Structure formats: structure tokens, C-alpha cells
Amino acid sequence: MFKLTFAAGLLSAGIVMAQNPILTVYAPDYFTSEWGPGPSIEAKFEETCNCDLVFSAGELLPRLVLEGQNTKADVVIGLNTDITKKARELGIFSPHNQDNSRLNLPVEWDDEIFLPFDWSYVSFVFDTTKTDLPNNFEELASLPENIKIVIQDPRSSISGLALVLWIKQIYGDNAAAYWQKLAPKILTVTKGWSEAYGLFTDGEAAGVLSFTTSPAYHIAVEEDNTKQAAIFKEGHYPFFELAAKVKSSENDALSSMFMKFILSDEFQDLIPMTNWSYPSAQAVEKWPSVFSDLPMPQSAVYLSENAASKITKQAIEEWRNALSQ
Amino acid sequence: MAKRTFSIISNCILLFVVFGPLFVLIFHADQNFTFTAADKAALEFTLLQAALSSLLSVVLAWPLALALSRRQFKGRHLLIVALSVPFILPVIVAVLGLLSIFGHSGILNSLLQFFGFPILSVYGLAGVLLAHIFFNIPLATRAFLLALERRPTELERVADGLNLVSLTRFWILDWPIIRFVAPQIFSLIFVLCLTSFAVVLTLGGGPKATTLELAIYQSFRFELDFGRAAFLAFIQLCIAAFTCTLSILIFDLPTNFNSGFDRPLHKRYLSVWSFFWDFGVIILLGLFLTVPLISVLIKGIQNFYLLENTIWIPIINSIVLALCSALISTILAMGFMNRWGEVVGTLSIAVSPIIIGAGLFLMVRNITNPFEITFWVTLTVNSVMGLPFSIRIMRPASNEIISNFRRLSHGPTVWAW
Numbered sequence: 245m246f247k248l249t250f251a252a253g254l255l256s257a258g259i260v261m262a263q264n265p266i267l268t269v270y271a272p273d274y275f276t277s278e279w280g281p282g283p284s285i286e287a288k289f290e291e292t293c294n295c296d297l298v299f300s301a302g303e304l305l306p307r308l309v310l311e312g313q314n315t316k317a318d319v320v321i322g323l324n325t326d327i328t329k330k331a332r333e334l335g336i337f338s339p340h341n342q343d344n345s346r347l348n349l350p351v352e353w354d355d356e357i358f359l360p361f362d363w364s365y366v367s368f369v370f371d372t373t374k375t376d377l378p379n380n381f382e383e384l385a386s387l388p389e390n391i392k393i394v395i396q397d398p399r400s401s402i403s404g405l406a407l408v409l410w411i412k413q414i415y416g417d418n419a420a421a422y423w424q425k426l427a428p429k430i431l432t433v434t435k436g437w438s439e440a441y442g443l444f445t446d447g448e449a450a451g452v453l454s455f456t457t458s459p460a461y462h463i464a465v466e467e468d469n470t471k472q473a474a475i476f477k478e479g480h481y482p483f484f485e486l487a488a489k490v491k492s493s494e495n496d497a498l499s500s501m502f503m504k505f506i507l508s509d510e511f512q513d514l515i516p517m518t519n520w521s522y523p524s525a526q527a528v529e530k531w532p533s534v535f536s537d538l539p540m541p542q543s544a545v546y547l548s549e550n551a552a553s554k555i556t557k558q559a560i561e562e563w564r565n566a567l568s569q
Numbered sequence: 570m571a572k573r574t575f576s577i578i579s580n581c582i583l584l585f586v587v588f589g590p591l592f593v594l595i596f597h598a599d600q601n602f603t604f605t606a607a608d609k610a611a612l613e614f615t616l617l618q619a620a621l622s623s624l625l626s627v628v629l630a631w632p633l634a635l636a637l638s639r640r641q642f643k644g645r646h647l648l649i650v651a652l653s654v655p656f657i658l659p660v661i662v663a664v665l666g667l668l669s670i671f672g673h674s675g676i677l678n679s680l681l682q683f684f685g686f687p688i689l690s691v692y693g694l695a696g697v698l699l700a701h702i703f704f705n706i707p708l709a710t711r712a713f714l715l716a717l718e719r720r721p722t723e724l725e726r727v728a729d730g731l732n733l734v735s736l737t738r739f740w741i742l743d744w745p746i747i748r749f750v751a752p753q754i755f756s757l758i759f760v761l762c763l764t765s766f767a768v769v770l771t772l773g774g775g776p777k778a779t780t781l782e783l784a785i786y787q788s789f790r791f792e793l794d795f796g797r798a799a800f801l802a803f804i805q806l807c808i809a810a811f812t813c814t815l816s817i818l819i820f821d822l823p824t825n826f827n828s829g830f831d832r833p834l835h836k837r838y839l840s841v842w843s844f845f846w847d848f849g850v851i852i853l854l855g856l857f858l859t860v861p862l863i864s865v866l867i868k869g870i871q872n873f874y875l876l877e878n879t880i881w882i883p884i885i886n887s888i889v890l891a892l893c894s895a896l897i898s899t900i901l902a903m904g905f906m907n908r909w910g911e912v913v914g915t916l917s918i919a920v921s922p923i924i925i926g927a928g929l930f931l932m933v934r935n936i937t938n939p940f941e942i943t944f945w946v947t948l949t950v951n952s953v954m955g956l957p958f959s960i961r962i963m964r965p966a967s968n969e970i971i972s973n974f975r976r977l978s979h980g981p982t983v984w985a986w
Contacts, residue, residue: 309793
């Protein structure tokens with residue numbers, strides 16, 4: 245099927261562009277915006293695929309659930325690990341068929357469905373002109389009184405959820421007590437990452453819950469070395485962004501080609517400077533120096549989706565109670 | 570006859586676009602709804618902040634509107650125009666503007682620190698109210714101002730002639746206007762604050778300040794539990810309906826100052842005391858409403874170079890969409906020109922857009938994929954969501970026309986259309 249359209253595409257490429265097969269990729273809004281990785285990925289893939297890659301931006305999973313078997317999506321990109329369990333249970337994805345051993349991640353990756361295309365560690369980023377960097381969670385909670393941080397709500401933000409799981413994993417039964425200790429440090433809680441980061445760059449707070457790779461943006465674009473990520477000795481929660489193939493896709497060959505493209509150097513090269521995160525399938529030597537020079541946490545505190553889903557409810561409830569007092 | 574038909578069509582469109590999606594979503598789910606302790610806490614806070622925000626906005630807007638209506642000064646028109654800006658700003662931009670004044674490292678706290686005072690924290694209920702009155706005082710002020718400007722100047726002339734002072738004057742001249750406008754605008758602001766979410770969380774300082782809207786968002790996006798999201802949205806809708814009905818039943822009565830000739834007042838009998846009061850109000854509230862805007866403007870100009878050429882496409886799209894929505898909204902509003910129309914029309918903003926989107930999808934998915942006709946879906950939803958505003962602006966004029974010309978229109982040669 246694909247070969248036929250492919251051949252037809254080749255024949256008529258010079259005459260009618262519109263006859264190229266269309267690969268529909270669902271992606272989050274940030275991904276397809278002009279400062280996101282979407283446009284350059286589209287251009288790069290279209291160089292070789294003889295197809296028309298069309299991004300469709302919006303909410304990913306709710307939309308897939310509503311559309312069910314009638315979805316137009318061939319590929320979904322921009323999912324994250326905190327929602328893979330729900331996504332897997334929907335049964336709408338098919339295996340990515342890529343070699344997981346090509347991935348260069350801080351954890352062993354053996355998922356057949358979801359393929360990471362980038363990653364980073366969740367971390368607190370500080371304005372170092374205002375404070376020294378804390379080295380662990382205890383130092384974070386005992387920063388001077390006037391040093392405040394902004395975090396995201398775990399009920400509306402994936403990075404906020406990652407923090408709650410991270411702390412729960414490290415403190416276990418003492419997580420609630422730690423949250424109470426940290427509460428006075430927290431200036432406020434925002435709906436999503438961008439609101440929190442806006443407060444941080446506006447100087448309203450000295451620190452913000454973000455990623456270890458966020459300072460790369462300030463260094464590369466603004467030549468500002470004062471924004472730095474705190475590296476905690478307890479280890480950090482890794483955050484993966486994933487792509488998956490939709491089962492009902494009519495363009496199976498084309499979407500397989502895209503999954504393969506994700507692990508290629510062409511794709512991986514684009515990730516650091518457009519998505520401000522680490523590429524998922526490249527050796528550190530190939531990273532831009534601004535990324536390989538960033539301090540790297542010693543270990544990953546990672547929860548499988550089953551382990552995460554078991555503690556999520558309780559971890560959020562402990563967080564809510566501690567911060568509501 | 571034709572008027573009635575039109576009203577029925579308008580109401581049907583509203584039903585289809587707003588209530589249809591909600592009920593489709595509820596019946597689509599397994600109807601196994603739970604109301605957790607967190608939901609209860611969220612509901613309590615939602616009601617508290619919405620009631621206080623709308624009360625404060627209305628109470629503060631009245632003196633401002635009165636002062637603006639009876640004083641002429643340079644920049645008056647500009648100030649009135651500037652009043653509509655907070656409402657159209659993206660909320661996070663407005664919040665950052667407010668925080669540049671009232672925030673942890675804002676101007677106010679820098680001054681306090683300079684003079685050796687402790688820092689004041691805006692985060693908490695105070696911050697939520699501050700943001701909500703920042704957004705809504707302008708809305709209420711314009712509504713009052715509109716009503717004040719409709720009041721025939723003859724009334725003031727007579728009041729002056731009778732030498733009416735303070736309380737009596739207020740009771741006879743101002744109270745009828747307040748009674749007519751305040752409940753309309755209170756219920757509108759209440760519903761707007763009811764569904765507020767990002768602002769409440771950011772300025773509320775943490776999960777203590779959570780609204781039901783967050784739980785709706787969480788159920789929809791993270792738990793993929795659309796039934797629960799719709800169930801919570803339904804609770805929100807009931808609260809909105811109850812408040813709108815109550816405020817209209819208790820308060821609203823049709824006002825009709827018989828229209829006068831609107832001869833200008835040559836001499837106004839206003840005391841010196843009221844002069845200082847009026848300009849005090851204008852300066853204080855004017856600063857509160859404009860300084861955060863100026864701070865946003867300065868930041869915007871500094872970063873102007875970041876704009877790319879491609880910005881023109883979304884700008885044109887927005888303008889086309891806004892003009893079409895405004896036109897349709899105004900036409901639809903004519904079908905809601907009575908007190909119950911106002912209640913029903915207001916409910917269109919009580920249902921979360923994500924619920925409307927998801928429900929609409931389920932309703933039309935066998936006919937077409939709504940994601941492929943986004944322009945038309947956005948246009949329809951925007952037009953309906955503009956209803957509460959267009960109804961409120963048009964209803965006083967509509968009332969006046971009806972009471973002045975109804976009997977005439979019953980004459981043999983005049984048709985409703």
C-alpha cells in the first residue's frame with residue numbers, strides 16, 4: 245500500500261504536491277509553536293519521506309479517547325510517563341518496533357509501545373545572584389527565610405506531579421512531614437510550568453521547579469550564567485517525553501518510518517536547542533557543549549508506571565493537606 | 570410573533586452549544602460520581618472567593634462610575650477606554666502586571682523594605698480578590714456608567730431645584746440605577762470568578778485556594794474521567810443558575826426614567842467635599858487599574874523585537890474571529906431581552922470550555938470531525954460566550970424602547986418586524 249503511494253508520490257512529486265500521503269501527528273501546543281521543535285522536525289522529515297507531515301495541536305489523550313477508532317492520528321508525540329498507564333489501557337497504540345538498546349537514558353527502557361524522544365531531570369532552578377544552591381532536600385527546606393520557590397500543582401501539571409512522586413519516593417512515610425517543612429519556602433503554586441517559570445524570570449521568586457536542562461536556554465540564548473539547577477545528592481526524577489504509533493493508522497509504513505526517524509541523528513540533533521532537553525538516543529559527546537557541560541545528577545529516582553500509579557493518589561493528598569494548613 | 574420565533578431560535582442555539590454538550594457528556598459516562606473531601610474544600614473556597622470578588626467589584630465600581638459621570642477632566646475618555654484593557658489581557662500577563670506592584674519583589678514591597686517595614690505577602694485570599702477586582706471593577710464601572718449616562722439630565726435639574734441633598738438625592742436619583750444594574754453585574758462577575766482557575770491558584774498561594782474548575786481540568790486531562798468532569802461542571806452550572814436567579818428575584822426591577830430632552834446641565838450643584846471625594850476615587854482606583862497595565866506595557870515594548878513576522882497571521886485570524894463573534898453575539902442577544910433571558914444567557918460562561926469542546930465533539934462526531942472545522946466551532950462557542958455581556962449592554966436600551974413604544978407598536982400599521 246505504502247509502496248504504491250510512495251511510487252505514485254515520486255512520479256507526481258514535481259506536478260501535484262497534494263498527492264503526497266499525509267502523516268498526521270498529534271502534538272501538544274508548545275511542540276508545534278514556532279519556537280518549539282515541531283517546525284524543524286517537520287521540515288527535516290519531509291526532506292526524505294515524500295510525504296506531508298501535518299501536526300495537529302491540542303490535548304492529546306482526551307482527544308484520542310473521544311475520537312476512539314475514528315481518529316485521524318497516525319502518530320502521537322509529546323506524551324509523558326505519568327500518563328502512559330492510562331494511555332496503554334486504552335489499547336489504541338501499536339508497538340513502535342524500534343530497538344530500545346539504541347536509547348541513551350538514565351534508566352533501562354523496555355517499553356514496546358512508548359518511545360522516548362527526549363528527556364531531562366526534574367530539578368529546582370535558582371537565580372544564583374540571590375542564593376547559594378542547595379545540595380539536597382533538607383538544605384532546600386532550610387534556605388534563608390526570604391528565599392522563596394514556586395512549584396506547579398500536581399493536579400494540573402506533569403512537572404508538579406513529578407515533584408510529588410519524587411519526594412514520596414525519597415521520604416516514603418515521612419513525605420507529609422517533609423512537605424510541612426517545605427511549605428513556608430513555597431511562595432505559590434501554579435497551574436502549569438509556564439506560569440511558574442514566568443514568576444521566576446520576573447524575579448518574583450528566587451527558585452522554580454523546572455528541569456536540569458532549563459539553564460541551557462539562559463546560557464545559549466541570553467548568555468546568562470546565573471540561572472543554575474540545584475543537583476540533589478538523593479538523585480533526581482527523570483522526565484521522558486514519548487511518541488507512540490496509533491493502531492488504527494492507515495499509513496502504517498509512514499508512521500513506522502517516523503518512529504525510526506525519531507531515533508536518527510537528524511531528529512536527535514534538533515532536540516536540545518529547540519526543546520531545551522537531552523536527546524534520547526545520542527551519546528553525550530554528540531550533545532551541544534552547552535548541554536554536556538551542565539551538571540548531571542548522580543542517579544535517577546525513577547518509578548515505573550505501575551509503581552507511580554499506586555502512590556499517586558496518596559502522594560497528592562499528602563501534598564494537599566500539608567500545604568492547606 | 571416573529572419576535573417570539575427569534576427568541577426560541579436563540580435559546581435553541583444556546584441549548585445546543587452549551588447545555589447539550591454537558592448533558593451528552595454526563596449520559597455518556599457510567600454515572601458513578603464521587604464527591605471527595607478535596608472537592609468539598611474546593612467548592613467552599615470557590616463560593617467564598619466568587620461572592621467576595623463580585624461584591625467588592627460592584628461596591629468599588631459604583632463610586633468610580635459616579636465620579637466619572639459627574640466630573641469632566643483631561644484624559645477622562647482615555648481612562649474609560651483603558652478600563653476595558655484588563656479584561657482582554659491573558660490572565661497570566663495581568664497577574665504578572667499585578668505582581669510587579671503587589672508581589673514579593675514588587676514596587677510596594679520594595680518601598681516598604683526601603684522604609685524598614687516588613688514585607689507584605691499578597692498570596693492568599695487577598696491576592697485572589699485583588700486580581701478579581703482588577704479584572705472586574707472595569708466591567709462593573711462601565712455598566713454603571715452606561716446606566717448613569719442614560720439618566721435624563723432633567724432629573725438632576727429637578728433634584729437641584731428641590732435642593733435634594735445626600736441621602737434623599739441618593740435614594741431618588743441613584744438607588745434605582747443601582748437596583749437595576751448591580752444584580753446584573755454581580756451575577757455576571759460571580760459566574761466569571763466561579764470558573765476562574767489559573768489566577769486563583771497562582772495568587773491564592775497553594776492548594777487552599779482551589780476552585781472546582783481545577784478538579785474539572787484534572788478529571789478531564791489526567792484521569793480521563795469525562796463523566797466526573799461533566800458532573801462537577803454540572804454542579805458549577807447549578808450554582809451559577811441559583812445565583813443569577815436569586816440576584817434577579819431579590820433585586821431587579823425594571824427601571825424606566827421617562828426619557829427627557831437631555832438638555833445639558835449648565836450649572837451643577839456639587840459640594841466641595843464631593844469634589845475631593847470624586848477625584849480621590851478616580852486617582853486611587855485609576856492608579857490601581859492602570860499602573861499594572863503600564864508595567865505590562867513597558868515589558869512588552871522592551872521585548873518587541875522578539876516578535877516575528879508570522880505574528881500577522883494570528884492577528885488577522887483573531888480580528889476576523891472577534892468581529893464575526895461580536896456580530897453574531899449581538900444578534901443572538903436580541904432573543905434574550907428579558908430578565909429570564911439574562912439568567913439563561915449568563916449560564917453560557919458557567920460551563921468550562923473543555924466540557925463544551927468534548928461534549929460538542931460527541932454530539933457531532935457522526936456528522937463531522939469538529940477538529941477539522943475549528944474556525945466554525947470557535948466562532949459558535951465565542952458568540953455564545955459573548956452573550957452575557959451583550960445582553961447586559963443591550964437590555965437597558967431594549968427596556969426603554971419597549972416601555973416607550975410598546976403601545977404604539979400595537980397600533981394597526983406597525984409590525985414587530
